[in-house]
Amino acid sequence: MKIDESTGDVTHRPVLKKNKVTRRHTVTNERIDRTKKIDSRFDTRRSPIKWKMFHPRNIGVVYLYALIWAVFMTWVPETWFTWLTHRSVLNANAILVVVALGLLVPLAAGVFDLSIAGTISASSVVAGWGMVEQGWSYPVAIAAALLVGVVVGNVNGFLVVKIRIDSFIATLGMSSILTAFAVWRSNNRSILGFPDSFKSLATEFAWGLNKTVILAIVLAFALWFIVEHTAVGRYLFATGGAREAARLAGVQTDRYVWGSLVTSAVFAAIGGVMLAAQFGSTQAQSGSPYLLPAFAAAFLGSTQFKRRFNVWGAVLAVFVLQSGVKGLQLAGVGTTWIEALFFGVALIVAVGFSSYRKSVHGGERRWWRREESGPEHFLGKLLGWGTPKTDRSKENVQEWWYDPEDAEGHHIKPK
Numbered sequence: 053m054k055i056d057e058s059t060g061d062v063t064h065r066p067v068l069k070k071n072k073v074t075r076r077h078t079v080t081n082e083r084i085d086r087t088k089k090i091d092s093r094f095d096t097r098r099s100p101i102k103w104k105m106f107h108p109r110n111i112g113v114v115y116l117y118a119l120i121w122a123v124f125m126t127w128v129p130e131t132w133f134t135w136l137t138h139r140s141v142l143n144a145n146a147i148l149v150v151v152a153l154g155l156l157v158p159l160a161a162g163v164f165d166l167s168i169a170g171t172i173s174a175s176s177v178v179a180g181w182g183m184v185e186q187g188w189s190y191p192v193a194i195a196a197a198l199l200v201g202v203v204v205g206n207v208n209g210f211l212v213v214k215i216r217i218d219s220f221i222a223t224l225g226m227s228s229i230l231t232a233f234a235v236w237r238s239n240n241r242s243i244l245g246f247p248d249s250f251k252s253l254a255t256e257f258a259w260g261l262n263k264t265v266i267l268a269i270v271l272a273f274a275l276w277f278i279v280e281h282t283a284v285g286r287y288l289f290a291t292g293g294a295r296e297a298a299r300l301a302g303v304q305t306d307r308y309v310w311g312s313l314v315t316s317a318v319f320a321a322i323g324g325v326m327l328a329a330q331f332g333s334t335q336a337q338s339g340s341p342y343l344l345p346a347f348a349a350a351f352l353g354s355t356q357f358k359r360r361f362n363v364w365g366a367v368l369a370v371f372v373l374q375s376g377v378k379g380l381q382l383a384g385v386g387t388t389w390i391e392a393l394f395f396g397v398a399l400i401v402a403v404g405f406s407s408y409r410k411s412v413h414g415g416e417r418r419w420w421r422r423e424e425s426g427p428e429h430f431l432g433k434l435l436g437w438g439t440p441k442t443d444r445s446k447e448n449v450q451e452w453w454y455d456p457e458d459a460e461g462h463h464i465k466p467k
Contacts, residue, residue: 113356113365117372124379131382138375139260145374146264147323147330151342152349152366153268153275154319159350160279160361161312162292163212163219167204168320168346170230172339175200175324177234180243180334183250190250194325201321204230205314212313213306219313234336242335246328254330264326271319276363288312289360344392348399349373373398 069080124132131137151168158165175197182188182196204226211222257263279285290298291305299305323342328334352373353365377391 110359111356113352113368113372117368117375120372120376120379124383128379128382132379135260137378137382141371141374141378142265143260143262145370146262146268147326148342148345148349148374149268149367149370150271150326151320151323152346152353152370153272153363154316154323155346155350156275156279156353156361156363156366157288157315157319158219158309158312159354160288160292161309162295163309163312165208165223165313165316166220166343167208167223167226167230168316168323169339169343170227170234171201171204171317171320172324172327172342173234173334173336174204174230174237174339175321176328176334176338177238177243177336179325179328180246181237183247184243184245190247190253193250197325198318198321201318201324202314204321205317206310208313208317209310213310223313231336238334238336240336242333244333246332251329251332254326262330264330267322267326271322272363272367279363284308344399345370345373345395348395352398352401369398 069078121132151172155165155168178200179193179197182193183190188196208219208223208226211217211226212219215222254262254264257266279288287298287303288308290301290303291308295305295309320339324334324339327338331338349366349369350361352369353367354361356362356365356368358365373394377394380390380394
């Protein structure tokens with residue numbers, strides 16, 4: 053504790069703080085009063101209201117969903133405002149959620165996995181072929197399908213990590229190989245006649261929601277906990293952010309890249325099993341429709357909440373985009389081409405918006421970061437915080453400290 057000798061007032065108080073890196077607690081003196089008036093142009097205090105949480109750059113999908121609701125409540129209120137409509141969206145897209153969640157892992161590690169569509173097809177064909185033609189029980193067929201995912205992930209990891217083939221090329225080639233395998237194994241025809249015990253895995257669980265939705269939620273929570281609350285997640289993002297720097301810091305980057313590709317393939321194999329159980333049949337090209345939507349959901353979700361690839365951003369992106377597609381279908385605006393158009397535009401917008409944001413102010417706008425305590429701002433008068441606009445007077449323009457790109461006035465010489 054520190055006391056001002058002239059006034060006798062307490063100016064600092066001891067505060068126990070925890071270091072995020074060393075995890076140790078230290079006692080520091082924190083100032084509790086301000087004896088001098090602070091120039092608002094150089095005031096770095098934060099606003100008590102975290103306005104950036106509500107900015108469209110952070111939760112734009114939420115605003116998009118609100119817009120979708122407003123449009124279709126006006127356009128087709130008799131069909132849109134029913135639990136049946138939104139329940140069908142959840143049930144139909146549980147597979148896409150699982151595939152998109154698996155895709156998040158290699159993207160976070162800085163590599164691509166374009167083989168997810170082929171893995172879905174191959175795993176579903178293996179499960180169907182085993183049960184229909186070989187007489188396997190459905191647990192054995194599911195185990196064989198998941199084994200396909202493990203093998204594909206390890207082959208991808210070997211090609212990318214050991215052979216040093218670019219992940220885009222390696223997984224694209226693997227996708228073609230898996231498609232050829234699925235065509236050969238199914239004789240290029242649909243496999244039908246799955247047992248009812250297997251198809252029951254995709255039947256209703258509660259409130260009209262299928263068991264596949266519950267499985268997707270469980271996988272989302274498990275992946276969220278691992279990525280956001282364990283060292284594995286931190287090392288994974290470190291590998292994707294700066295692989296060489298992470299390697300020099302002691303992170304086994306090759307192991308995380310390999311593991312991310314295995315995880316993606318296993319999730320895609322789970323999606324293949326869910327696909328076969330939900331539709332009661334499978335074919336060699338059954339996984340192709342999931343490739344573009346999975347990437348669109350992952351990249352659009354990366355612009356939400358965390359400003360990087362994250363679980364809940366991807367889940368929400370899937371639900372919002374598919375809700376928009378469902379609303380247009382209910383309104384009679386196309387049934388075959390509208391989904392491809394919707395997800396293609398979403399992918400372009402998500403990647404383009406992310407690239408634009410990185411080029412502006414180091415990745416983020418700063419209007420919410422500094423207090424606006426200037427008296428000329430209405431918001432500053434109302435809430436008591438803010439910064440004045442840039443002084444573009446002739447005196448400042450002629451001086452060496454003038455910076456025309458600084459819109460917040462940090463360059464202005466104090467008076």
